[in-house]
Structure formats: structure tokens, C-alpha cells
């Protein structure tokens with residue numbers, strides 16, 4: 001399929017290979033670019049881009065409302081801010097930060113895609129490996145795309161599967177495309193950035209990390225045990241009472257406590273009460289879940305669906321009916337306590 005892209009499309013879809021080729025036309029090294037006045041502006045744009053991603057919500061609808069440049073310089077700044085934003089979060093190497101950026105980029109690109117004609121939409125979708133022509137997807141591909149989609153309707157057990165393919169309705173294909181963009185962008189991060197470049201960009205990385213910490217604090221604030229969901233309360237009480245808890249229970253609670261902002265030493269001190277407490281082993285497990293282990297992967301507490309499968313969803317209450325993740329339960333209860341609507 002031949003599609004002619006306009007220059008402004010590179011600003012809308014900076015992840016396309018054509019957008020990267022457009023940037024390569026200047027033959028400028030990264031160092032030279034960063035030192036140029038355009039490079040300095042691009043870094044400022046990149047920091048803004050990550051900060052926008054941090055305050056962005058999945059429901060935001062204004063992503064594509066900002067004007068898109070069509071002049072060469074404007075498009076170059078937009079595409080380079082995308083590339084630099086990825087470099088900045090890679091230097092920060094915080095999984096949650098990378099996750100926020102890719103969610104934002106996917107939402108942004110998808111909002112633009114919704115306004116395109118069918119030929120261009122199909123072409124761009126194909127660039128991230130998605131086809132609108134199929135009314136079903138191979139099971140493995142379906143699982144790959146929907147792994148991060150928490151709603152029950154996406155679970156394979158709730159789908160119509162025929163001869164190794166999962167049936168997909170046209171409206172669902174739209175949702176899957178957005179998720180496919182996110183999954184594709186996420187799979188490319190973190191980038192392998194030379195240490196020297198990360199050092200040069202350290203002040204910008206710190207600024208982003210500070211904003212991120214503030215955001216976590218705004219979302220979760222001081223740790224408040226009275227807002228824990230029943231599942232986490234149960235594991236927490238068992239632990240405090242000196243009872244042995246299962247490996248999956250430990251993982252769920254540790255990831256939950258880490259996600260709501262408890263630091264590693266506080267988490268480790270909780271585990272002192274466990275009958276089989278081993279400080280070295282506990283420290284290793286906590287650091288691993290927090291993403292400071294060998295793989296650098298930061299873990300998120302299991303969703304309600306996963307907690308149910310693990311037999312860890314206990315005594316769900318009325319608040320549970322409105323959530324599909326223990327973190328959302330906690331966030332809602334805290335907001336409710338502060339007098340904000342949930």
C-alpha cells in the first residue's frame with residue numbers, strides 16, 4: 001500500500017520510520033544537535049512532553065487538540081522532543097515513568113489517527129503491526145496485545161475462540177490498535193543510552209523525577225493503612241500477626257506497598273514480624289520488586305482478576321465493586337477521605 005505522508009504527519013506520528021528518516025536528513029550528530037539552539041529548545045520540549053505525560057489520564061480527550069506544526073523547524077522540534085523524551089525516561093530508568101510516557105504517546109497518536117482517512121489509518125496501523133482487515137487475531141497475538149488490558153471482557157476465557165483465532169468486533173479493533181501502539185512503544189524502552197549522554201542530561205532527568213515523585217504523592221499521599229483494600233488488609237494483618245504468608249501473598253503486598261510509595265526499608269521492617277524472616281533474602285526480594293534488581297523491571301501489584309485467580313481476593317466490600325485493581329481501591333478511598341469524589 002502506497003501512502004504519501006505530509007511533513008506534519010511526522011509530528012503526529014514521530015515513531016514512524018519515515019519520521020526518523022526525516023530527522024536524519026540533517027546529518028547532525030546528537031552532541032552537535034544538543035548544543036545547538038534548536039537542540040536546547042528540543043530538550044525543553046522533551047521535558048514538557050514527559051511532564052504532560054505525567055499529568056495525563058487515560059480518559060484525557062484533549063491530546064490531539066494542540067496545534068500540529070507543518071513547517072520544517074516545528075516538525076523537527078516535535079519529532080526530536082519525542083526522541084529526547086524517550087532518552088530522558090531511559091536515563092531515569094523508572095518503569096512507571098516509562099509506562100506513563102508510552103501511554104501518553106499511544107493516546108496522542110491514536111487521537112490523531114481517529115481523524116485520518118481510512119488509507120492513512122490502515123497504513124499507520126500496519127507500521128505498528130496491526131491490521132484492520134482481520135476480524136479475528138491468532139491467540140498468541142491477542143494475548144500479547146491484551147496482556148495489559150485489565151477489563152474482564154478481554155480475558156481469553158471470555159472470548160470466542162475458533163481454530164486458534166480470537167474473534168474481534170470492529171469497535172474492539174480500535175481499542176486494540178491503541179493498545180498495540182502502546183505495547184510497541186513500550187517494547188522499545190528503555191533505550192541503551194551512553195552513560196556520558198545521561199550525565200549531560202542529568203539535570204533534566206532530575207526535574208522529571210521530581211515531578212514524578214510529586215505526582216505519586218498527590219495520587220497516594222502518606223501511607224494510610226485504613227484505606228487498604230480488604231485483600232491487602234488481610235495479608236498485612238497476617239504478616240503483622242506473625243503468620244506465614246504465601247509467596248504470591250508476599251509478592252502482592254510488597255508490590256502494592258511499593259506502588260503506594262512506601263520505601264524499601266519500611267517494607268523490610270514490616271517483614272521482621274514474619275516467622276521465617278531473613279533480612280538478606282527479604283531485602284533482595286523487595287529490591288527486586290522495586291525494579292532495583294538485575295532485570296530493572298519494576299513490578300505492579302496484581303489486578304483484582306489476578307488476585308482472584310491467586311485466591312487472594314478476600315472479603316471484597318462495596319468499594320471493590322467500582323474497581324478492578326487494589327491500587328484504584330486505595331486511591332479512591334484516600335480521595336474520599338480528603339473529600340474528593342471517587
Ligand code: SF4
Nearest residue numbers: 229231304307313320
Ligand atoms: S475486589 Fe480487588 S480490591 Fe477488593 S478485595 Fe478483591 S482484589 Fe482486593
